[in-house]
Amino acid sequence: MVLGDVTNTLQSGERTQNKLPVRVARAALKPGPMPKGAEARRLFARLSEGEKAEWAEARAEVERRTEALLEELRPWRAQVKELRQRQRLTQQRMEEKCKEQKAKTQEAELRIFELREGEASLTAQLQQLHTAAQPEQDLAASLAAGLAAKASALEEDRQIVEDLRRAKEDTERQSSSKRHVLQLLELARAEERHQQQARQQVLEENVPRARQLHNSYLNLKGNIRVFCRFRPLLPRESEEAKVVFHEDEQSITLQSEMLRSVTGLSEHCNSYEFQFDQIFGPQATQLDVFEELSLLVQSALDGYKVAIFAYGQTGGGKTYTMDGPRDTTTVAAVPDTDAGVIPRAVDLVFREVEELRSKGWDFEVKCTLLEVYNESVFDILGPRNSEKERSGAHGTDSRQAIDHFTERPVRDAAAVHKLLAKAARERHTAATALNDRSSRSHAVFQLSLEGHSQASLPSRSGLLSLVDLAGSERVMQSQVTGEHLKEAQYINRSLSALGDVIEALKRKKPGGHIPYRNSRLTMLLKDSLGGDSKALMFVNVSMCCQHLPETLSSLRFAAKVHACEVGLPRRQ
Numbered sequence: 001m002v003l004g005d006v007t008n009t010l011q012s013g014e015r016t017q018n019k020l021p022v023r024v025a026r027a028a029l030k031p032g033p034m035p036k037g038a039e040a041r042r043l044f045a046r047l048s049e050g051e052k053a054e055w056a057e058a059r060a061e062v063e064r065r066t067e068a069l070l071e072e073l074r075p076w077r078a079q080v081k082e083l084r085q086r087q088r089l090t091q092q093r094m095e096e097k098c099k100e101q102k103a104k105t106q107e108a109e110l111r112i113f114e115l116r117e118g119e120a121s122l123t124a125q126l127q128q129l130h131t132a133a134q135p136e137q138d139l140a141a142s143l144a145a146g147l148a149a150k151a152s153a154l155e156e157d158r159q160i161v162e163d164l165r166r167a168k169e170d171t172e173r174q175s176s177s178k179r180h181v182l183q184l185l186e187l188a189r190a191e192e193r194h195q196q197q198a199r200q201q202v203l204e205e206n207v208p209r210a211r212q213l214h215n216s217y218l219n220l221k222g223n224i225r226v227f228c229r230f231r232p233l234l235p236r237e238s239e240e241a242k243v244v245f246h247e248d249e250q251s252i253t254l255q256s257e258m259l260r261s262v263t264g265l266s267e268h269c270n271s272y273e274f275q276f277d278q279i280f281g282p283q284a285t286q287l288d289v290f291e292e293l294s295l296l297v298q299s300a301l302d303g304y305k306v307a308i309f310a311y312g313q314t315g316g317g318k319t320y321t322m323d324g325p326r327d328t329t330t331v332a333a334v335p336d337t338d339a340g341v342i343p344r345a346v347d348l349v350f351r352e353v354e355e356l357r358s359k360g361w362d363f364e365v366k367c368t369l370l371e372v373y374n375e376s377v378f379d380i381l382g383p384r385n386s387e388k389e390r391s392g393a394h395g396t397d398s399r400q401a402i403d404h405f406t407e408r409p410v411r412d413a414a415a416v417h418k419l420l421a422k423a424a425r426e427r428h429t430a431a432t433a434l435n436d437r438s439s440r441s442h443a444v445f446q447l448s449l450e451g452h453s454q455a456s457l458p459s460r461s462g463l464l465s466l467v468d469l470a471g472s473e474r475v476m477q478s479q480v481t482g483e484h485l486k487e488a489q490y491i492n493r494s495l496s497a498l499g500d501v502i503e504a505l506k507r508k509k510p511g512g513h514i515p516y517r518n519s520r521l522t523m524l525l526k527d528s529l530g531g532d533s534k535a536l537m538f539v540n541v542s543m544c545c546q547h548l549p550e551t552l553s554s555l556r557f558a559a560k561v562h563a564c565e566v567g568l569p570r571r572q
């Protein structure tokens with residue numbers, strides 16, 4: 001039995017009027033089951049006094065021991081009580097805390113819920129705003145793009161403004177230096193004017209002397225001079241002939257292509273030397289050429305018979321030299337720099353006529369334009385008899401023929417240019433293998449110059465003949481047939497007649513026969529070739545390698561003419 005049970009039993013015995021018998025007490029103190037209730041009271045009633053005293057003592061002992069135990073238990077009980085108290089408090093606090101926590105949790109959950117609600121609503125609003133803001137965003141994006149483009153354009157504009165500013169500065173600088181240059185130019189012009197006046201004065205003093213010297217030179221040289229002119233390659237031509245132009249401008253060396261020997265074992269090239277009074281290379285300009293013969297033109301005004309004619313292969317540059325580049329409408333339309341010998345000579349003659357007028361000379365200038373085509377002479381300025389042959393001089397003597405040809409008085413250079421344009425339009429031309437517009441006739445242009453001095457000086461009667469011959473050609477080479485073959489044969493025949501005349505003049509047999517009458521051309525040129533005239537022949541050849549045989553043939557003919565000494569020029 002445990003202590004608590006005993007205590008309880010004793011206390012309950014005590015509560016039952018402390019009348020529990022000793023045996024009960026003993027039994028209580030002994031091991032085994034304890035008698036209870038009526039059993040206990042019955043036992044106690046049977047007890048003796050001694051036993052009762054014993055019981056009282058035992059009871060007192062029990063009480064003491066109980067008291068001691070109780071005393072011993074008291075702090076424990078107090079502690080337990082306190083612990084229970086504290087436990088209760090703690091539990092109470094915990095419950096409060098829990099309640100509080102729960103309330104807080106609930107509040108927090110509520111708050112979270114509210115916040116979630118708010119968040120959802122805000123998200124929805126945001127979404128709405130986002131959707132609503134999309135057009136604005138797009139607009140803003142496009143505005144931003146436009147802004148960027150504007151900014152770049154602005155930058156470009158700024159750059160342009162900067163460039164313009166710099167350009168303006170440059171222009172200002174340039175205009176200031178230009179002003180300076182202009183001042184210098186003005187000074188240079190004044191100086192040039194001054195020099196021109198001085199040169200004019202020197203010229204005026206020296207031209208008569210130069211003409212005199214020119215005439216003396218011709219007296220020494222004989223009356224036919226030969227100028228050779230090489231034309232440059234045309235766009236359709238590729239290979240240049242090997243020509244060496246010597247520094248004296250009077251001699252050239254031509255080299256053939258490499259030729260194989262008869263045995264075929266070696267190669268060599270032939271070289272040919274030629275000498276003329278003047279040689280113009282392919283770079284020579286129209287002005288260079290004219291400057292060399294301007295004194296000759298002027299001597300027509302001094303009363304000489306002057307003839308300048310261009311000879312050479314088809315496409316060699318005769319018309320270019322005499323007229324300038326071909327123009328189908330008007331000769332005057334040719335640019336000044338390209339104008340050939342004829343327009344320049346006309347201008348020079350009329351300038352000189354004006355000059356001489358101021359010195360008391362009256363000049364009557366008349367113009368004749370003839371064309372020799374297939375051995376017929378056509379008078380360009382005469383009345384039209386038929387479509388083809390005008391004032392035909394067919395079969396007549398040259399002097400008679402010339403007497404009958406129209407001489408048109410002309411007042412100024414412009415009038416002559418007009419007539420020349422007409423002649424150029426009407427000239428017989430055709431396309432050949434060597435020239436797209438080959439002249440198929442000899443064109444003869446003449447200016448007769450009659451001068452009378454108011455100071456009773458002897459009158460002057462000059463004649464300037466400018467002749468553009470038809471092109472010599474090798475019939476095989478030019479591949480002509482039919483009518484054109486006939487033309488080519490006539491041309492070659494008349495040119496060979498010209499060669500015969502020159503050959504005969506070269507032999508210079510006094511009273512010897514000169515075969516002028518063998519062709520219309522030589523009949524017309526009779527006065528200009530022999531006797532007392534001054535003649536200049538151009539031999540026009542090409543730089544093209546392919547034309548070398550024609551070039552050699554033309555140069556040989558020209559060399560023959562160059563070797564001629566046919567009398568001395570005489571003033572009329």
Ligand SMILES: Nc1ncnc2c1ncn2[C@@H]1O[C@H](COP(=O)(O)OP(=O)(O)OP(=O)(O)O)[C@@H](O)[C@H]1O
Pocket residue numbers: 230231232234282312313314315316317318319320321325326435437438439440469470471472540
């Ligand atoms: N010195 C030159 N500079 C530039 N081009 C030239 C020169 N000489 C001739 N030519 C050109 O060569 C071509 C032939 O010239 P042009 O017609 O004057 O030859 P041509 O001797 O009169 O021929 P044809 O006897 O067939 O009438 C033309 O196209 C002409 O413009």
